[in-house]
Amino acid sequence: MDPPAPAPFAADGVIIGELTAPVISALLEVAGPGVDTSLLGVELRHLGGAAGRRDPGGGCVDHLPGRFLTMGVGIAPTPEIAARVIADAAGLRSALTPWAVGRDFRNFRDIAAPASAFHAPEDLVRLRRIRDAHDPDGVIRSNHPLD
Numbered sequence: 001m002d003p004p005a006p007a008p009f010a011a012d013g014v015i016i017g018e019l020t021a022p023v024i025s026a027l028l029e030v031a032g033p034g035v036d037t038s039l040l041g042v043e044l045r046h047l048g049g050a051a052g053r054r055d056p057g058g059g060c061v062d063h064l065p066g067r068f069l070t071m072g073v074g075i076a077p078t079p080e081i082a083a084r085v086i087a088d089a090a091g092l093r094s095a096l097t098p099w100a101v102g103r104d105f106r107n108f109r110d111i112a113a114p115a116s117a118f119h120a121p122e123d124l125v126r127l128r129r130i131r132d133a134h135d136p137d138g139v140i141r142s143n144h145p146l147d
Helices: 021-031 079-099 121-134
Strands: 009-016 041-046 068-075
Touching: 009 079, 021 041, 021 079, 068 079
Parallel strands: none
Antiparallel strands: 009 068, 041 068
16 A cells, blocks of 8 residues: 655665564564554565575576565654654664574665675676666666665
């Protein structure tokens, strides 16, 4: 139920290995019933099936590691509210980090992170080579640059 038009929001997420009782407890401690949070929603997506399998003909991001993808998101119409949403989303990420798989999904991280958070070293080399060959002037921009 994403908004039909662009909206000011902030979000952060993490990929976790397994959904265990301690993971659920940690999630509920920061975003469960009765918790004072600015997060409008917390998503927990299962990464089974094709999302979790390598594709021999796939690209650099042909699958996602881990079994579950989480993201906390909130509406951020002002800098002050955005700061609170970012802090709450970071708190969610921090609470789940003990179960993180060590690789992130770009689309669920609005917070600045190095390219190495999203790609294996060999994939970064490949992506940078493609970028340099096809976009030498840096016309295509990303929230998470490859450098």
